[in-house]
Amino acid sequence: MILSDAPLFADLADGPEGARGYWLRTEDGVRVRVGHFPSATGRGTILLFPGRTEYIEKYGRNAKDFADHGYDVLAIDWRGQGLADRLTSNRNVGHVEHFIDYQMDVAAMVAAAQALNLPRPWYLLAHSMGGAIGLRAAMEGLPVEGCIFSAPMWGIQLPQALRPVAWTIGLCASQIGCGSAFAPSTKPESQLITEDFSENKLTRDRDMYDYMRSHVLAQPDLGLGGPSLRWLYQALSDSKALSRRPSPNMPCITWLGSDEAIVDADRIRDRMAHWPGGTLEQIPGGRHEMLMEHYDLRRAMVDRSLGYLQAQAAPANARSA
Template sequence: MSQFVLCSEDNLASKYISDIQPFWHNNMQHGMFDGVREVGKKENVDIAYAYVLHPQALGSVVVSTGRIESLIKYKEVVYDLYQNGYSVFIHDHRGQGLSGRLLDNPNIGYVGSFEEYVADFKSFINQVVTEKTQHKPNLLCHSMGGTIGAMTVLRYPELFEKVVFSAPMFGIRPSLPNWFAKFLLNLHATLNKKNAYFFGQNNYDNQLFSGNELTHSEIRYQLFRQEYEETPKVQLGGVSGNWLKMAVQAMNEIEQGVHRFPIPALIIQAGADQVVDNKRQNRVVAKMKNAKLMVIAGSKHELFEEQDKFRTPCLTATLDFFRK
């Protein structure tokens, strides 16, 4: 049994209505700031964020979310962190969630460079987080948010106290041979489609629970999809060729530089992950100084959205790591 106060699937449907939604509407503060200007563009990108300040905060946590995710998907996570004594800060990466989109088709996952994600993240820390809390924040990352978080820590080692990575995107499945991956990316670019969907990618699809690769928890999956149906603006489809090219560059950069990772890190691996490449994740983690790997056997990719038997150990380890 967890030593922390965490939500449970048993009563989550009713608790979401009676406690979590009112908490979100009554306690969260929302805003926008100007993200970095993309090269060749005339306007900055609007970046959406939200935060809640705990009146007797033990510390603060900054959340870096995964691809296609929005801060509205993290209502339960933010609620749990707050109930355990933390002020929480979260933003939507450019091109997704409630932040500004970058292409005419808002469904296409696109970024000019992962450096833009990092620049936005640094602005969020400077303009919002450090203005609102006296605590040096901890960082909690999921999936693509782990790529962005790792790059940010490597560039700005003074920003965070500790970091927890949930199923970080240090590699992507299926893990193709390098030569074949390069061939496909070059072919796509040759066809002048870098801002179009990569091969096989499509617009947002409200996939049935039975076919999903993200979680075993039906209630958490349905709540996530319900949030996205009620706020269609946050819906996002597959990735563009340029996003994939930039992701490959970012993951290579992390693997090459992670030996100088400067702060304590806990990496929580989803044992049955079908989204990120656990073999490469293991390789990267083995090069990190002061890092601990925890494997949650049988869990799918979305550790924060999983069944209690997977999610509770994940959040318990996270909170325990932050408190030590």
């Protein structure tokens, strides 16, 4: 794995000192970016899988929370977003040809973690779309000891009447060469730019909303608009395929807000009800971005997540001793 220096906007990230960015090339030649946030003690590493539209700097404060517990964080810009290669002539479209292509980004990220000799154990932290990518990766042997999911996109929240329409439009658009067009009702601009705090479905914390908004205002290249029709079809197809597969046999803690309005909460509850070694934490009043909520909740999520995973790992270590 060849690592070359990439920009990382540390002043915007507000994360641990010493953060560095790296460019990687995936198996199919796409350039993606990873960011390493170090800790002082190196007790382990969090592999952080962001959601759609997201980028490394958005998780700087979360990385600081984990660094305070002694964990490094390695985050990624998925293909088609952040500073990674965009996949259409219109860089504002959130697009992917096949959802499984994200697994090539995962493979490059794991190779980078190995090249950087990041401390073990490794754990997965995945939000929203990253939760779909991360679930498949965990099913297929991602070298982590456990998973933390935040509002994972194991289904998309759509009105029942619109589901067949979304499937049909997405499939037909791809077949006639219009798959890179914006999905209906979405916009070219970042939602953080077009929506006032009072309208947002992401967080109840004004400070964290302003934190996220400041990133795309200062560095517009980090921003992303709505998804393409092909992305929507691929996302629906992938979530359906994953719903038919059993959960991996590893510890898992998943966070879900009671006011979730973006991903399918029923899919999350159903999977976690049948996940061996898994638990679901439901937060009253929580919205989609619980990792972007107020400081006390963010810290409580980190404390509870690490405590749960470490407690689950202890019996396994005792058995192998």
